[in-house]
Amino acid sequence: MRLDLNADVGESYGAWTLGNDAAVLNVVTSANVACGFHAGDPLTLRRTCRYAAERGVVVGAQVAYRDLVGFGRRFMDVPPDELAADVIYQLGALSATAQVEGTRVVYVKPHGALYNAVVHHEGQARAVIDAVVAVDRSLPVLGLPGSLVLELAADAGLRPVTEAFADRAYTPEGRLVPRTEPGAVLRDPAMVAARVVRLAREGVVTAVDGTDVEVRAESVCIHGDTPGAVVMARAVRAALEEAGVEIRPFVG
Numbered sequence: 001m002r003l004d005l006n007a008d009v010g011e012s013y014g015a016w017t018l019g020n021d022a023a024v025l026n027v028v029t030s031a032n033v034a035c036g037f038h039a040g041d042p043l044t045l046r047r048t049c050r051y052a053a054e055r056g057v058v059v060g061a062q063v064a065y066r067d068l069v070g071f072g073r074r075f076m077d078v079p080p081d082e083l084a085a086d087v088i089y090q091l092g093a094l095s096a097t098a099q100v101e102g103t104r105v106v107y108v109k110p111h112g113a114l115y116n117a118v119v120h121h122e123g124q125a126r127a128v129i130d131a132v133v134a135v136d137r138s139l140p141v142l143g144l145p146g147s148l149v150l151e152l153a154a155d156a157g158l159r160p161v162t163e164a165f166a167d168r169a170y171t172p173e174g175r176l177v178p179r180t181e182p183g184a185v186l187r188d189p190a191m192v193a194a195r196v197v198r199l200a201r202e203g204v205v206t207a208v209d210g211t212d213v214e215v216r217a218e219s220v221c222i223h224g225d226t227p228g229a230v231v232m233a234r235a236v237r238a239a240l241e242e243a244g245v246e247i248r249p250f251v252g
Contacts, residue, residue, distance in 0.1 A: 003200050004219035004250040005237060007063060008111070010048035011039035011071075011225055019224035025051045027233040029249045030058050030219065032109045032142075033098075034205025038064035045097050051198035053103040058249045060142070063088070063090045063128070066112035072112035072185035073179065080127035087131035095135075106251050107161065108132050110149070116176065118149035119213075125149040129156050140251055145216055161250055164182065164205070164217035166196050166236055167226050172207045174215060181206065185223075189232045193239035196220055200245045214229035218250045 006197030009021040010033040018039065025031060031052045040048075052059050064072035066086060079084070087108075095105045110118055110128060118125035125148045132139050133156050140159035143150045150160035167186045169177040177184040186192050199205055199220065205214045222233045240247060 001200050001243075001245040002248060003240060003245050004029050005222065005233070005247055006032055006060070006219050007222050007224045007229070007233065008032045008034070008110075009052075009204055009224045010034040010045050010062075012044045013039055013041050013068070016184070020169075020230050021048050021224060022051050022057055023235055024222070024224050025055050025057050027054050027230070027237050028057060028222065029197060030060060030107070030251075032062040032111070032221070033062070033094060034062050034111070035094045036068045038068065038087065038111055039071075041219040042097070045094060049094075049098045049101040049183060050119075050153060053098075055099050058106050058192055058251060059094075059098050059103050060107040060109050060226050061089045061094045061105045062109050062111045063114070065114050070113075072114065075113045075117055076122070076213060080123045080130075083124055083127040084131040084134070087128055088135055091135045100106065105139070107140045107142060109115075109163070115143070119144050119147040119175070122148060125152050129153055129158065132158060132180055134191050155165050159251075162217045163219045164196075164199055164215045166192050166220050166222045167229075167232060168204050168223075170207045170213050170215070174207075174211060174213045177208055185226060187226070187232075189228065189235035192232055193235040196236050197239050197243045197245070200240060201243065
């Protein structure tokens with residue numbers, strides 16, 4: 001058994017600190033680094049890339065809607081050509097920053113509302129894929145199992161990578177419970193760790209209605225902005241290693 005652990009990082013902005021990137025990056029194997037559109041200022045991005053490089057953690061671009069106020073968690077009806085240009089811009093910015101710090105961007109992951117939109121929104125999913133193809137066809141794309149963006153990635157010759165979430169609740173349909181609903185974010189490290197071990201072993205998670213949902217994933221995300229993220233990440237990694245799961249990046 002093999003699994004990648006990723007975390008959303010680089011999301012502090014100016015005087016506002018969000019999460020403990022240095023500590024989280026001691027645990028995970030892949031870093032979804034914000035690109036400045038939903039969070040992250042240039043200095044934060046540079047420091048985060050440096051932390052990742054020092055720890056041997058691979059860097060991915062966490063591309064998002066241009067929505068600092070809403071932290072990228074509000075759907076925006078962006079025209080496809082504009083969205084593609086926004087994604088290209090973000091990839092370019094983070095790639096230059098990573099290069100300066102001795103590392104490079106090796107995958108792409110949409111963030112927040114964009115992540116959920118490209119599960120089913122063809123125009124926006126295609127815009128994301130068009131942007132990645134235009135920049136670098138070697139970049140894999142992370143997404144929810146069964147999502148349209150992964151289907152389009154495969155059609156375009158990109159590598160689609162399925163992702164699960166350690167600290168998020170699932171619907172019976174295998175989608176994420178909206179953050180506006182109670183219980184959408186899981187906070188018990190022991191319970192989350194047990195869920196991830198079962199995911200690695202059996203390819204299933206328990207949905208909010210108590211049913212088992214098939215979720216086959218190459219990478220598991222722990223949100224860096226979730227309270228107690230460092231403790232949770234350590235618990236998940238320790239439980240996986242105890243269960244005999246090899247923790248390593250899916251790329252790089």
